[in-house]
Amino acid sequence: MSDTKSARPLSPHLSIYRFKPTMAMSIVHRVTGVGLYLGTVFFVWWLLAAASGPEAFSYASAFFGSIIGRLFLFVYSWVLLHHMFGGLRHFVWDMGHAITREQSTLAAQATLVASLASTLLLWLIVWIV
Amino acid sequence: MSADPFKMRTPLRRVRGLGVSGSGTEHFWLQRMTALSNIALILFFVVFLVAMHDEPYAVVREAFRNPIIGLLVALVPVSFSIHMRLGMEIVIEDYVHSTWKLPLRIINTFFAVLIAAASLFAIAKLSFGA
Structure with a gap:
């Protein structure tokens, strides 16, 4: 990639657009992806602790x-479920469905509702079990 | 010679259909494939974790001795690390245009491999170890 600056016009950037649910969910999908990426360190920690013995596991x-x-697990579970529902939305798009403005906005809102509802349901189960 | 730019492409290049990236739709397809496997594996792992939470060490240790649990937990980091490496690659390509681009892409791959290898090592030790 060249670092040369030119006088050519730039395409409009984020600040120029009106806030939309689809745009918000696109950003959240990427942010949650990065969050899950970094959070795998905790997944590895838990496994290595279990493999190391009772003392490491107790920590x-x-x-x-x-x-x-x-609190970390609660947030991480929402991030995970939100990214999963976002991915399902991408699968629907890949099949060529829900591309219209109304449908994609509805799908964006549904993604957030589904992730929040499933996270609460999950922790209700954790609390009961 | 014709001025048509498509004439510059050799028939072999067109037949391979790999485009300028040299890898065609491989990145896209692998991202979708691992997304699919992630859904099944992560749902299994969440259920497993819910079942294991607040259980003493001996119970967790015993669970990994079950070959089906050991195998399914081992598939989680395999699918996860491929998917997250591809995703982070897109993020780096979108935002990093400096000399950091290549080092970050290398670090990204190393991180994904390290996460997968460390997880598999731990799971193998849990499943086969004394």
């Missing part, structure tokens, strides 16, 4: 069982 368990740990 990991203490963290994930603490208020901060539970």
Whole structure:
């Protein structure tokens, strides 16, 4: 990629557009993806702790069982489910459906509703079990 | 010679259909394939974690001895790391145009491989270890 600056006009950037649900969900899909990427470190930590023995595992368990740990898991589970529903939306688009303005806006809103509802349901199950 | 730019392409290049990237639709397709496998594997893993939460060490340890659980948990980082590497590659390509682009792409690949290898090592130790 060349670093040469030219006088050619640039395409309009983010600040020029009116806020839309589809745009918000597109950004959130990418941000949640990056979040999941970094969060895999915790996945590996838990597995390595379990593989290392009872003492290492007790440290990991203490963290994930603490208020901060539970808050992290709660947010991470929403991020995971939101990215999953966002991915399902992409599958629908890949098949050539829900491309119109009304349908895509509805799908964007449905993604957020589905991720929030499923996260709450998941933690209700965790709380009951 | 004709001025038609498509005449510059050799028939072999057209038949291969790999375009300027040299890899055609491979990135797109692998992203979709791993998205599909992620859905099944992550849902399994979430259910597994819910079942394991607040369980003592011995119970978690015993769960990994089950070959089906060991195998399914091992598939999670395989699918996950391929998917996240492809995703982060797009993010880097979109936002990084400096000399950092190549180093970051290399770090991205190394990170994904490290995550997958460390997970598989831990799972293998849990499933086969004493």
